[in-house]
Amino acid sequence: MLSAVALPLPRRRLLTAVVGAAAGVGLAGATWTATRHRRGATTAAERSPGSTTRPVGSTVPRAPLSGRVIGLDPGHNGLNWEHTAYIDELVWNGREQETCDTTGTQDGNGYTEAEFAFNVAQYLAASLRAEGATVVLTRTTNTGFGPCITERASIINNAGADVAISIHADGGPETGRGFSILEPVASGVNDDVIGASQALGARVRSALLDETPMPLSNYYGVDGIVARDDLGGLNLTTVPKVMVECGNMPNPTDAALLADPGFQQQVAGALATAVKAFLTSSDTTGATTATTLVRA
Ligand SMILES: [Zn+2]
Secondary structure, three states, rough: OOOOOOOOOOHHHHHHHHHHHHHHHHHHHHHHHHHHHHHHHHHHOOOOOOOOOOOOOOOOOOOOOOOEEEEEOOOOOOOOOOOOOHHEEEEOOOOOOOOOOOOOEEEEHHHHHHHHHHHHHHHHHHHHHHOOOEEEOOOOOOOOOOHHHHHHHHHHHHHHOOOOEEEEOOOOOOOOOOEEEEEOOOOOHHHHHHHHHHHHHHHHHHHHHHHOOOOOOOOOOOEEEEEEOOOOHOOOOOOOOOOOOOEOOOOOOHHHOOHHHHHHHHHHHHHHHHHHHHHHHHOOOOOOOOOEEOOO
């Protein structure tokens, strides 16, 4: 959810969310172990170039995302709600003042957007790293607060990322369903990446439709695309980037999907597909249908 208003979350619900976040970390940790093991095996093989199974000079298949840097920004953070002075601080977002961050939204059971976004980012990071990418995350736990939107942009810019995705879920009307993709508008700082970000948005939209049961938003944007000029995360990022509202947490049907680890892995898989397609396509500057400016 990307509103300018921070909504304090009830303590009882947040305690549940924190416990859930800890479980998510454990889940991601298991994935990490598998990834490290695989990467370690590759390294060992490379130390034995003279073995009979792989003669010197043989061609080793290159990991498809080797050499690529991908920025992942899981929206909000698990304890933003108890650090209101920090997240309510006003920062310059490239056009105007905006709060440093917000708490994000939650579903009717108290499952938080922050935890959803964190879990998807963990699955996605593991997938991209397994294919050789360097992944830079704007936060690595769901048990802290921040960083500010300005710092999130800096982390991705300073890493020299080739592409970036910010992961969110919306807090729209209870009757509304579906995902939407927020794309940047030229703000000066980001002028060079508008077309590329729109091309990335088209890839993300296609992949989410192909690989997940979540429909296009029926209440926000045009065909799931929304141009936003009021978000520091888009205004200040100098690499191709979109923000994805993966579903609408107040809607019970969407909420059931968003809280489901299986769906979270589907979203991660779709975003991996989109990133790979974007990075391996020569058409990374083409515009999509993002021609309308909708402010919310
Ligand atoms: Zn959000």
